[in-house]
Amino acid sequence: MGLTVPVLAFLAKLLSGATVRWIDCQPDTCQRVYFANHTSHLDALVLWASLPREVRALTRPVAARDYWERGMVRRHIAKVFNALLIDRTKIKVHQSPMDLMIREIGDTYSLIVFPEGHRSTGDEIGEFKSGLYYLGKKRPDLELVPVYIDNMNRVLPRGEFLPVPLLSCITIGPPMWLERGEPKTDFLIRARDAVRRLKEL
């Protein structure tokens, strides 16, 4: 366990050739929600690996239980990077994923979420699901940090299991918060634009 983390992080970075750019934002161990576009299974792993070690130790990617609990390797990887697994099939009113996330992070952990909910083809960022809005509403103290992941869909696209080691780039942008009384749709559009804006920088 002690060795797997650096090895896994190193492999992920080597394979994806990821460059990390922090734009108007600094690595910090304060509680954050990193939200990114989602095009590949490697997204969570590489974004997590590219955070500085002390931040990484406090950051938990949110991932789908049905995917990450299938098979030994995936289960092990999910355990190593301390993933917060969400059951997509059993979402109930009283046991919503948001409550689970908020309970799990307590007042120490940060999260990595993919608000599109599923992997897109990579050309256009899909509509954001409302989870990010509820996170921001229930925990206004969390910094919501947009992240744009570029080229990862070419490293390991949907439906492929062998990666091609191209160069990718992760851009981490300035934090944002839910404004007082901001409508849900407005906020979600604003969050999506924040991610899209990083593509141009």
Added chain:
Amino acid sequence: MGAAFTTASSPPPLLMFLADGSGRLNLPTIALLSVVLLVLAIAYIVGQVLRQQPETSVNAAVVRTFNRRVRAWWMMCAILVFGFLIGNVGTVVLFAFVSFWALREFITMTPTRRGDHRTLFWVFFLFTPLQYVLVGMGMEMGTELEMARKRQELYELYTILIPVYGMLFIPARIALSGDHKRFLERSAKIQVGLLICVYALSHAPALLALELTRSATPGRQPWQGNNFGLLFYFILIVQLGDVFQYICGRLFGRHVIAPTINASKTWEGFLGGILCTTLLGTLLWWVTPFQYWESACMSLIIAIMGFAGSMTMSAIKRDRGVADYGTLVQGHVGVLDRIDSICFAAPVFFHLTKYFFSAA
């Protein structure tokens, strides 16, 4: 060929190994290497001093380019020297990594489609290593006739691996993926990337396996020097070609060759550059199996090919709308920017040397 790496145990092994006449480094090579390292050290100091100057007194962009170049040369020297210390096969492995990285940059810049994914996987993990494995297998063999024949067979195989079998494999594998959009264009892009970054560059370390003779004409006397010197000479001449063309271009540049491709390449720079390179190359004949006039011809050809390489890569970059491979993904060094001229000069230099100065 002095390929066998002697693991001498008594007195300082490195010194033994340097002094050993049959060792990998002979006197001319050490002399050349020392001169180059000295010049690089001076260049580094000059670069650092210039960097400290106030912005107004020196051209900051030129200083930055200069410092980046010097850093790349240190890197090249480190790779070459380290390669030589660990043996011929080690050098081949290091070149393989350089190729791999260059191909990575090339394909990242080239738009490919989802249907090319599995083709690219084989290009990266089968063709690239296989090319270098074949080149590397020719290294640690003896001088006997049997071995020479084997080496020739390997040469024939790695010469056609990518141009023939790669060319057959890539379009076929793309066709299997079922995506026919811009089919020929996609196949060609991947093929060109593989040819430039892997195939062409692999001819540089392949020089180490040649069994060199003095000259073609009088009875083919075996050459007493070593191939490391020749490889170092080759890389040095290519880099000098780049530098002299840049300097001459800045000093006398008037007529731009192709403004839409590369605005800094001028006829004056090109002609002045190859002239200076040829002169300096002539003076370096003593590291090589060439006579001084042969060395002049070789330097001339290397300089011209290096020029062709940087023009071609500029054209590809303009087509893709990127300034440098280094800026493609921010923070990367841009290996392809540094090796474009080496890639183009390597096969030509290799073949000329093989045909005119090799026993096999």
